Amino acid sequence: MASSERNLQTCEVPDATVQRLPLYLEKLKLLQAIGVEDVSSRQLAESLDIKASQLRHDFHYFGGFSRPGRPYRVEKLVTALEQIIGVDRPVPTAIVGAGHLGQALANYPGLQLQGFPIRAIFDVNPKLLGLEIRGQPVRDLDDLEPVCRREGIKIGVITVPASSAQEVVNRLVAAGVTGLLNFAPTELKVPGHVSVRHERLTVGIMALSFKVKCGALARSAAGNEPGPLAGSA
Amino acid sequence: MASSERNLQTCEVPDATVQRLPLYLEKLKLLQAIGVEDVSSRQLAESLDIKASQLRHDFHYFGGFSRPGRPYRVEKLVTALEQIIGVDRPVPTAIVGAGHLGQALANYPGLQLQGFPIRAIFDVNPKLLGLEIRGQPVRDLDDLEPVCRREGIKIGVITVPASSAQEVVNRLVAAGVTGLLNFAPTELKVPGHVSVRHERLTVGIMALSFKVKCGALARSAAGNEPGPLAGSA
DNA sequence: CGTAACCTGTTTACGTATTCACAGGACTCT
């Protein structure tokens, strides 16, 4: 058993690889749902538009998921990846800020499905306090600490205005939250044991805009050649 | 004039640089709003948690924005970056899918502010057709092509279920849209002249989960040392 | 049984991105 699996708990993994693990898991779950049992690195990689060698290279950080000659077992891979990513058991998650975006996220079934059940929603706006979203009431921000502790909240999703983000973060961290998904367009100061990830809508759309502008220029400059099927920016 | 500015229309820029340009622009606009006129590479870089040398390196692709010895002029930088990114004039944008996420995006003021006015919203659900969001009515998907052409839509935001994403994309592309911001958890086939960017919530939160799990392991393994202030995942 | 087609784990080579180092210009203060 210790022969094939080197260590599922390695943390010295390149960032680029970490960002691909969720893609693998998502696709594998899909395959599992439609009854596929085996999958080769080539099949899986091609469906995600990456090279098979890279996929194997990524998996290699965690030791072998199969043996040479045999394709991967979908079920085994899903289990292993869930454990690696840390969603082998549900990760209690809270949303702070029940504005449009917060509500949209609370309503999004994907979070629950991927292992991040929303166990609390907070806001300061008294008008929202009655609201209930997928079984969770919008709570007053004053109750943040006790509720987070009681529910064992691990990850906080920040959907408050930039001006109040830092204060919310401080309180979440004090309440034991160690992961923050930040949608507010501002940097955050956190202790070293807390991880932050920024999700910036405007960055995405602006990077897209750059590509679009470049594409337009390229086509107006050179004789326009539509080119074959391809995408991704 | 041609001496200092090499070319604001270069497209041979590393992807990593492209992803940072929006960050620069966003921060610079903020500085501009509070009346800051000059900014050095160090100041700007530190506020974004990156190295000053990298910022200069990024700018270097487009030629000089200043002269050695003089810090950058905020206004000049903003203008230049807007032109580079392609938001020197508004980029008409459409949202397809007026569910929770689509509505949240339509309500998000940042898009308009950063140069992406929402000029159309579409959905198939008849119950949503009456709805009006920030002055824009939710339109029937059947009207997609004529409305997109009339409004000169350049970018389409996909917030429909994965199952209908490809069809929507085909229609948008046929209607002249050249940039797609895809929130549906699925790959998209598009012609070569169209750029796609995927925004996947679950990828973000799962990558975060991995970091959190690693942090917890590291702290339980070694004697827990809280470490200095630092973040980002 | 042998061969051909696949497959994974692993190493090596390649390309890209980040960081460092430095050459000069500008401004301030004495």
Next chain:
DNA sequence: AGAGTCCTGTGAATACGTAAACAGGTTACG
């Protein structure tokens, strides 16, 4: 005027991520 400090532009060096190549192992089939 001169020294010191801060600044940018630029190229070299380092670190990183990607892609390719290869060394086995497995199965299917004639």
